[in-house]
Amino acid sequence: MGSQWLPIADLAADVQAGKTSALELVEKSLKTIEDQQDYKAIIATTSDRAKERAKTIDGLVAAGKNAGRLAGVPFIAKDNFLVYGAETTAASNILKGFSAPYQASVIEKLEAEGAICVAKANMDAFGHGASTENSDFFVTKNPHDTSRVPGGSSGGSATSVVLDMAPFALGTDTGGSTRQPASMSGCVGYKPTYGLMSRSGIVAMASSTDTVGTLARTTSDAALVVDVMAGRDDLDGTTIERQDSYVGAHASLKGQKIGLIKEWMAEGLQDDVKSVVETAITKLQAAGAEVSEVSLPSLPLALAVYYILVPAEISSNLSRYDGQRYGYSSPEAKDLETSYRRTREIGFGKEAKRRIMIGTYVLSSGYYDAYYKKAQTVRTKLINEFNDAFKQFDFLVGPVAPTTAFKIGAIADPLQMYLCDVMTVAANMVGCPSISLPAGLSGNLPVGLQLMAPQKADKQLLALAGSAEDLLK
């Protein structure tokens, strides 16, 4: 599929050189959003502020000043990033009407380099889901087949990139929410090492695994955006030191030791997905990569670990929505306790309630050791197995999700929906970086290839993914 956008670095260079204007790019982006509104990828545009910012950037260029590495480049933020110019709702009724009093740190960093947020993307409310069907507002449609889901929870962001609404979009990835929709919708989805980017100003889901995801058409585009956002932030104590740079030459595949994850190629993987992944592996091998099978025996437990730890953190993080300080507030409640309970009953959707209930259960007195502490200990076991695997291999590879995009409404059982995350949660549990690359099609539906690297090797992963991507085109 051809794109109306040049590579991001070229777009910014053209704006800086006066060959195109920031306003022109913003208007092109806004027009595409309007033309493609039937896909329901976007909750709101930030058009007024975006045009104002574009004029400011064009003014800098006219005055001969440096407008930044992303000068005039439009982007779309998932609706759980606090931005000026539109509401931030995390696609939830309880935050409807919320107007951010400050912006997310990564948004500030992107703006400082001249990027312009043009819209907020739909998502599963609070990030709880794998299809965007849990949005409290509407369901986003898959860009390749409107009867199917785009994946989730960053489904609006993935669809917006594939439909060319902007050169890149931000997502979040707590258990696969950037990589899985990238796989199902057909773009690049990057999840960094935990802590590489600040979580400040992003609606919290599970603080120990929340990361900022980047969705783009190419790895090079994603790497440039990562390069702008990465690094420590005083407003997030879990941020880590960055590497020198995330952009640059692609790494040769020759001699790279890549472990193919045995547990993910087994039972439960849809045949057509398996065959696309196997073909992709053959291409990597033909380019000189040394691919062999690796077993991580505790991997099948990763999803159970996730669905204890993450609801536990969700139940804590969502306790702030109590109707007193911001968000929806039940008008008829006469006392504080009733106000809390009624506000949360009406304001939260069913999946948020379900996860609050699970989290409350696993953290409650008498069950804490059996669930939460046990899960944190199995997490250690998983980390140890990944560390062992990364002694033998530079990278790990496998599918992103067991299936291609499924039909809207096809998965009604919540536990079945949780199983969509089975191949993505491990990277979040161990904190390592992971990328989903478009690997091919099954019929008209995209299939992603997942590559993972050790913690803090984001630069190496992006360099390798750049080469792999060229082979898979």
Added chain:
Amino acid sequence: MLIMAKLKRDDILKLAQLARLDLDEDEITEFTSELSAILGYVEQLQNADTTGLKPTNQVTGLLSVTRDDEMRDYGYEPKDLLKNVPTVKDDLIKVKRIIG
């Protein structure tokens, strides 16, 4: 410890109370079966051998991150931070009655 979670209606009501969440009758019925199924799935961890292993609480190994205890001016006015509050009185957040 082996726990086989089979939640009953009363368990759901207790959890909802702990979470300050009112549920309607349909939700109570649905959650009773759904939560039992989800907990049944995650209970497979109880068979995992974790002898000698410690829980992981921070995945990149950071410990007690601190900053200088000094005031910073982020440039926000109280009215900016209060604009989303449902009920404000004299620049204070007004909550519902606490004691009956």
